[in-house]
Amino acid sequence: MFVRIVKMGFYEDKVQAFLDNFEQVKEQIRNFPGNRFLELYQDRNNPTVFFTYSYWEDEADLERYRQSELFIEVWAFTKQLFNQKPEAWSVNKLVTLE
Numbered sequence: 001m002f003v004r005i006v007k008m009g010f011y012e013d014k015v016q017a018f019l020d021n022f023e024q025v026k027e028q029i030r031n032f033p034g035n036r037f038l039e040l041y042q043d044r045n046n047p048t049v050f051f052t053y054s055y056w057e058d059e060a061d062l063e064r065y066r067q068s069e070l071f072i073e074v075w076a077f078t079k080q081l082f083n084q085k086p087e088a089w090s091v092n093k094l095v096t097l098e
Contacts, residue, residue, distance in 0.1 A: 001036065001055055001056065001057055001058075001093070002055070002056055002058070002059070002090055002091065002092050002093070003053065003054070003055055003056075003090070003091050003092070003093050004052075004053075004054045004055075004056055004062060004088065004089070004090050004091075005051060005052070005053055005088065005089045005091065006051065006052045006086060006087070006088045006089075007049065007050075007051050007086060007087040007088070008049070008050050008051070008052075008078070008082060008086045009046075009048055009049050009050075009082060009083050009084035009086075010048050010049075010050070010081045010082060010083055011048070011081060011082075011083045012048050014080075014081035014083075015047065015048055015081075017081055018050070018078060018081050021074070021077055021078065022040060025070070025074050026038060026040070028070055029054075029065075029070065029074070032061075032064075032065050032068070032070065033061060033064070034056050034057040034058065034060075034061020034062065034064065034065065035054060035055070035056060035057075035061070035065065036054075036055040036056065036057065037053075037054060037055035038052065038053070038054045038055075039052070039053045039054070040052055040053075041053065048083065055093075059090070062090070
């Protein structure tokens, strides 16, 4: 399993459109085969910056999601709202403390 982190910056007047769309698709993303966890974060100092944080079983699962109709539709909508180029990282979780 690995973690995917995506940073996205939006035009201020587009934030609500992003949030509304995320609300509509979050369950579909979370229930996509291979996805084990999904969270959305908003930067405390810059409310136009958001991060998605998701767990995937393996790279093939993430790639299937990225090639799916769901992703294609979500990304086509979302990328119109960006005020900066998104950034993404795939990382291995090494330690969890609770």
